[in-house]
Amino acid sequence: xxxxxxxxxxxTAVVLAVMSLLVFVGVFAIGDPTAILVSPDSDxxxxxxxIAALGLDKPLWEQYLYFLYGAFRGDLGKSFxxxxxxxxxxxxxxxxxxxxxxxxxxxxxxAGIPLGMYAGYRPESPVSKTIMAGSILGFSLPxxxxxxxxxxxxxxxxxxxxxxxRGQVGTIFGITTSLVTLDGLAHVLLxxxxxxxxxxxxxxxxxxxxxxxxxxxxxxKFARAKGLSARRVVLVHVFKNILIPxxxxxxxxxxxxxxxxxVTETVFAWPGMGKLIIxxxxxxxxxxxxxxxxxxxxxxxxxxxxxxxLYSILDPRVRLAEAKG
Amino acid sequence: MATILPNTALExxxxxxxxxxxxxFVTDFMASPLAIVxxxxxxxxxxxxxxxxxxxPQNPYDLNQLDILDGNLKPGSKAGPGYTFWLGSDDQGRDMxxxxxxxxxxxxxVGVMSSVLALALGLSVGLLAAYTGGRVxxxxxxxxxxxxxxxxxxxxxxxxxxxxxxxxxxxAALVTVQWAYYARTVRGTALVxxxxxxxEAALCLGLSHRRVMFRHLLPNxxxxxxxxxxxxxxxxxxxxxxxxxxxxxxxxxxxxxxxLIANGFEYLLSGKYWISFFPGVALLLTIVSIxxxxxxxxxxxxxxxxx
Amino acid sequence: xxxxxxxxxxxxxxxxxxxxxxxAVDGVSFEVGRGKVLGLVGxxxxxxxxxxxxxxxxxxxxxRIDGGRILFQGRDLVGLPEEEMRALRGSRIAMIFQDPMMxxxxxxxxxxxxxxxxxxxxxxxxDDEARSRARDALAQVGIPSPEARLKxxxxxxxxxxxxxxxxxxxxxxxxxxxxxxxxxxxxxxxIQGQILFEVQKLxxxxxxxxxxxxxxxxxxxxxxxxxxxxxxGKIVEQGSVDDVLDRPTHPYTHGxxxxxxxxxxxxxxxxxxxxxxxxxLSLPSGCAFRLRCERATGECVQVPEMTAPMAGRRVRCxxxxxxxxxx
Numbered sequence: 015x016x017x018x019x020x021x022x023x024x025x026t027a028v029v030l031a032v033m034s035l036l037v038f039v040g041v042f043a044i045g046d047p048t049a050i051l052v053s054p055d056s057d058x059x060x061x062x063x064x065i066a067a068l069g070l071d072k073p074l075w076e077q078y079l080y081f082l083y084g085a086f087r088g089d090l091g092k093s094f095x096x097x098x099x100x101x102x103x104x105x106x107x108x109x110x111x112x113x114x115x116x117x118x119x120x121x122x123x124x125a126g127i128p129l130g131m132y133a134g135y136r137p138e139s140p141v142s143k144t145i146m147a148g149s150i151l152g153f154s155l156p157x158x159x160x161x162x163x164x165x166x167x168x169x170x171x172x173x174x175x176x177x178x179x180r181g182q183v184g185t186i187f188g189i190t191t192s193l194v195t196l197d198g199l200a201h202v203l204l205x206x207x208x209x210x211x212x213x214x215x216x217x218x219x220x221x222x223x224x225x226x227x228x229x230x231x232x233x234x235k236f237a238r239a240k241g242l243s244a245r246r247v248v249l250v251h252v253f254k255n256i257l258i259p260x261x262x263x264x265x266x267x268x269x270x271x272x273x274x275x276x277v278t279e280t281v282f283a284w285p286g287m288g289k290l291i292i293x294x295x296x297x298x299x300x301x302x303x304x305x306x307x308x309x310x311x312x313x314x315x316x317x318x319x320x321x322x323x324l325y326s327i328l329d330p331r332v333r334l335a336e337a338k339g
Numbered sequence: 340m341a342t343i344l345p346n347t348a349l350e351x352x353x354x355x356x357x358x359x360x361x362x363x364f365v366t367d368f369m370a371s372p373l374a375i376v377x378x379x380x381x382x383x384x385x386x387x388x389x390x391x392x393x394x395x396p397q398n399p400y401d402l403n404q405l406d407i408l409d410g411n412l413k414p415g416s417k418a419g420p421g422y423t424f425w426l427g428s429d430d431q432g433r434d435m436x437x438x439x440x441x442x443x444x445x446x447x448x449v450g451v452m453s454s455v456l457a458l459a460l461g462l463s464v465g466l467l468a469a470y471t472g473g474r475v476x477x478x479x480x481x482x483x484x485x486x487x488x489x490x491x492x493x494x495x496x497x498x499x500x501x502x503x504x505x506x507x508x509x510x511a512a513l514v515t516v517q518w519a520y521y522a523r524t525v526r527g528t529a530l531v532x533x534x535x536x537x538x539e540a541a542l543c544l545g546l547s548h549r550r551v552m553f554r555h556l557l558p559n560x561x562x563x564x565x566x567x568x569x570x571x572x573x574x575x576x577x578x579x580x581x582x583x584x585x586x587x588x589x590x591x592x593x594x595x596x597x598x599l600i601a602n603g604f605e606y607l608l609s610g611k612y613w614i615s616f617f618p619g620v621a622l623l624l625t626i627v628s629i630x631x632x633x634x635x636x637x638x639x640x641x642x643x644x645x646x
Numbered sequence: 647x648x649x650x651x652x653x654x655x656x657x658x659x660x661x662x663x664x665x666x667x668x669x670a671v672d673g674v675s676f677e678v679g680r681g682k683v684l685g686l687v688g689x690x691x692x693x694x695x696x697x698x699x700x701x702x703x704x705x706x707x708x709x710r711i712d713g714g715r716i717l718f719q720g721r722d723l724v725g726l727p728e729e730e731m732r733a734l735r736g737s738r739i740a741m742i743f744q745d746p747m748m749x750x751x752x753x754x755x756x757x758x759x760x761x762x763x764x765x766x767x768x769x770x771x772x773d774d775e776a777r778s779r780a781r782d783a784l785a786q787v788g789i790p791s792p793e794a795r796l797k798x799x800x801x802x803x804x805x806x807x808x809x810x811x812x813x814x815x816x817x818x819x820x821x822x823x824x825x826x827x828x829x830x831x832x833x834x835x836x837i838q839g840q841i842l843f844e845v846q847k848l849x850x851x852x853x854x855x856x857x858x859x860x861x862x863x864x865x866x867x868x869x870x871x872x873x874x875x876x877x878x879g880k881i882v883e884q885g886s887v888d889d890v891l892d893r894p895t896h897p898y899t900h901g902x903x904x905x906x907x908x909x910x911x912x913x914x915x916x917x918x919x920x921x922x923x924x925x926x927l928s929l930p931s932g933c934a935f936r937l938r939c940e941r942a943t944g945e946c947v948q949v950p951e952m953t954a955p956m957a958g959r960r961v962r963c964x965x966x967x968x969x970x971x972x973x
Contacts, residue, residue, distance in 0.1 A: 239736055242736070314488060318488050
């Protein structure tokens, strides 16, 4: 197990190095940030001074080495626009994004698993067919457009919920989050539901497929032959087997939710790092783009690693078979 | 004795049409009313996209046909030139219906084009990996795994941040996002098929590797590939719309459905819903119809669920 | 005469599929008494497993019991409400399945799977009591250090051990009837022998009736008292095990016995039954076996009835082999 984790960590380092190089070169090949930062009427001297201040006059490889050196000290450069360390900027925005993704994941699981299990248990019933038709719809709904429609209905027409921003935050267990205040919850509800919709269908389908496949297994028939109630067969025997693929996928989807929050944050003006990256792309704020990328990539790799470990805990066959690459 | 038996057998068996694989496929597919609805919708949408200039009341991108005085009209309003804005008009006085017809062309075109390119790339990589095995396979599949561990939207976002705006750049980003799915599917199926006896038989007959790969292996890998391809076209269309909405996708000169929706965003809060609403419905119907068809294809082509 | 443990009368179980109705079990009748072993023999698809599932009330749609009676200790199980049926399953009637690799839930520990079987029928029993019953049952089927094994997961057992666990689970509530659906087919011959021995011993000791479903005549020969040979959903021959195996009267039974390798003199080509098992969807009219039968005549396009050509023997054939020498 330890060998497995060490090997995965090494692979992570390689991925990070390759990504940083690719992105650094790529990002620096485009646009000219001085065009945005320096006013058009400024003269050549002023322009040169700005370029020197940003280190843009040095050759690209030197800039990269300088960047790498900084990266190891946790310094990913300064945002051109906000004039503050890029990493700090991202870390400032990270909690809002995590909070949104977490809320969405919980909504997707709590609603999706029961719906999917029911649809798999009674595939011919009208309710199940409605659930499945709904899940196709959920798969197909473009997130951003649903977000707009939710704003239109619940914020503009009905006026029930706020449409933008994060609302009041509170502190619990030392974590600052908007999930503990009423105002915060009101603000997070629309974006979280919006973000959850896509994954809701996925969870629902996975649960249904798992249910259908497991119901055909001999162990289900044997469990029924023992005289167990249908309730116990489904809620204990089948559920535990469905859980394995669900946990794997859920873990991977948490990363996906964080990435997809780019869209939701833009729609609902949610002050997370997704909105930050879109603004930075539009402003050609290179250090922020690069820092965002590296932070996200590292986050992903660690989520994947955590999922692998969790998976081996849930499935005793994997746990004992000893992980291989 | 023996001559009598076949006769009695013939009498007792009703004459049924020969069940060819294709006929079986069509029957199975048509078993779901939902899938039929999806197929009809999809055909209609493709038809509209193909003939958009012929059936649109207005060419929404010919400035001579636009009148700013017709801007932001409600659905059903009469336009200056004498026709009706059935779905309203945008701030430029552009007929939304015509805008949607033209937008469908662009959205479908970009989606299909990127999927076809990704299919070609993924198919080649997947077959190559499955057929060569060893180090080449290990390397290619590692690349696929790593790429797939990142969400599509993130990969596309980064690429577009790096590449900048432009139709071909969006297509390139969409291909990058998709190819790995095809590669993995093809390789997975090919590996299973490769071990089957008919491949061994073909090799024993002395057929060339290329012939075995393309005439024997490939056709048997097709069913799952078709399913993946259908789903991927829908994904590509949705992703392009999302990117365009975020302002990092198609340029203003190629107004896809995503751009139309983004265009209506700022008017939404003042109650002018139609500018964003109707292009969204068109986008939704397109994706739903593709997914309905894809879903049924999956059920029909999946040997595990066949009874 | 007291009721036998199980008496099946004219059972019909059919699968109503899109392609037509399959009568997997078509008018089957037999009975098993206390402490007796009935061998249900047939090729795959002959309906022997479906017969077992019908008795358990575990035939899933599109399958359905369409007729007949299943009298368990005098009480008809056909049409019994699900809750009453559930109370019988695993308590009075237990079943053991073919593939020991598949019958135990891979993600639940053995103790969980055994204790729940006790508590499903005796809610009042505490965990400790249920656990000690599970331990005793494991010891009974010859599993060493049962206490430690209770904490294991199924994949930590070999195939033979898993089947013993399954059998122990079936025995937990001391059932009156056990249906064993090819439980030794997937095991090595030596382990098969051990399990046969243990099961037989248990039945004799406790008076449990046993239905042993198999395609393997040699297993039945050493185990069963009575034998029913099934072909295409019908019983074609029925009688005491020694009689039927020594002097088969139905051409199918005869063919089956001749195709057992050990029954053939060395060096002679193995006899086989020509043709293949027919699909239930396209059964020939009349006797289902007639197209493969060397004794078939024009008469066989009629459906043969069960006849009793000799005492204690029933056969479904127009041309039974009555005077032939033993195989």
